[in-house]
Amino acid sequence: MLTIAQVERETGLSKDVLRVWERRYGFPVPSRDEAGDRLYDAAQVERLRTIKRLMDRGFRPGRLFAMSPEAFEALASAPAAGGPAMALDKACKAAIECILSDDNLGLRQSLNQLLAKQGLQRFVQDTVPVLNEQIGNSWASGRLAVHQEHLYSEEISRLLRSAIGNLPAGNQPPCVLLTTLSGEEHGLGLLMVEGMLAPEGARCISLGLQTPIEEIAMAASAHEIDVLVLSFSVAFPPRRGLAELQRMRAAIPERIEIWAGGGMTRGLLRHKLPGVLWTPELTDCLQRLQDWRIRHAVVV
Amino acid sequence: MLTIAQVERETGLSKDVLRVWERRYGFPVPSRDEAGDRLYDAAQVERLRTIKRLMDRGFRPGRLFAMSPEAFEALASAPAAGGPAMALDKACKAAIECILSDDNLGLRQSLNQLLAKQGLQRFVQDTVPVLNEQIGNSWASGRLAVHQEHLYSEEISRLLRSAIGNLPAGNQPPCVLLTTLSGEEHGLGLLMVEGMLAPEGARCISLGLQTPIEEIAMAASAHEIDVLVLSFSVAFPPRRGLAELQRMRAAIPERIEIWAGGGMTRGLLRHKLPGVLWTPELTDCLQRLQDWRIRHAVVV
């Protein structure tokens, strides 16, 4: 039995939301302890997690709560649409198998093989997104436990970091600063972008996650950067993303380009923000890099 | 001007706390927008951050708010006591200088040198804590910006990961699982522990940050681990830490040892939890490892 604060941490739904849903939709209906405080059982938390996941895909709560249990189940276990059902490489399949069977050494080995075979950029561009999607689907349909997802993230990060670290230090323009805004906790996207740019010799400086806007601005001037890369996961509220991007844009000189990427940006492509370039796909980063170098007449 | 939600994210103080402080202590006193919602200016947010920092050191709000402005200032800029004022290595000083002057290449280079000279374990044990403390003090006294702290964390993590990655894969007992509980976002401690254990040939599996207790239990049985390492930063509420550790202890077989480390544990040493071993210092990990191996008659 979990308290409302624990449920907030585990599902990402704020206490206010949990209470207002209870009032409006009649779900969840937690029991109470002697003091009258809410206590949620595991089943309800599980259901809340599923709902959150579906909302991150664009469904709205009103619909979800109005659905019949069967329809809801079907939706929850259906793979995310839109992703072109790519043919799975045999090696990819092997990696997925390792995750499902908790074979961490095997996983490490198969990822290493894939990376060695494809090279860093192709690995980041083609393989990692496929794996991510597979993992996401398996998670949504309950075939994969949270701890297995954690292990996967950890191993991928480890691998990308070490691959990037083994590259010679980039010292050619542009100078790129990479980070996420406060509230964005997913760092894999950032690492993937770095994996695309670093092999091109760009000078990459990563600040890690959740840097406040004013701080990014200070870092931008301290390091005299040319490009600021910001990553937003699908779970980031698009409206907030747009607002923060505007604040960010106003906080640094126009000379500096902002490249905004990650799942959230896919829904915002038609919103044109002056001085902000959308890079929803990883290949877009390479394109942007090339454009920048041509525009600044940099020969590499 | 920031909304209450933004201040919560940036300071780590919950909305409830912000409102109740306003009611009780008369600080902060945000202005209001047209809708009557609170708007905090930068100065108040800065002050709140300082207060949070002092509270993480053990001060209670009542005291802090009752203090004269001068006394408060003095406290805020004083270095944390308790840390034995260690003599700073010249190389350490150089690294700190690089951070203060935003010289990220120089920083990387000087850290690399220190690591190469000392070896992974000594580096983790002697140098990293000193650097951490220096950074913490500089931050508290305003000499260091948040983005500089971010850069430092990022570079240290990078370095430790790559050093650990270059070790031969540990395949000797015990099998150790490393992670933090939900709510603990600081991962450097975890990496440092891994940096101590991996060179000893222990089989380390890291799940990254914020793994729910039930998931840790599942991972523990899936990987047949011998030891569970949990890291708690100073900012983790001790009371909650104790409660969660008890829940965690009950969720896995007694056979598995739990090693709890990090700043929070320093205040809990006299609380004896059966089956939980405190490892407040990094050297304690090595001691525990040796103990474990002797007790299980493992010859390495």
Add this chain to the structure above:
DNA sequence: TTTCATACTTTGTCCAGGACAATGTGTTGA
């Protein structure tokens, strides 16, 4: 048919102020 502006609905966040339990602190007695 498409595009755009307008009105309606949904939904997350905020507010006030009361309540309470857990923790810290100080005092008394053994």
Add this chain to the structure above:
DNA sequence: TCAACACATTGTCCTGGACAAAGTATGAAA
């Protein structure tokens, strides 16, 4: 010196009302 008690402090939770921003449907004009 230590244990037990009472008192003060402090974070979290509660209810239920309010509102604005985002999404959605409707209808007019191109």
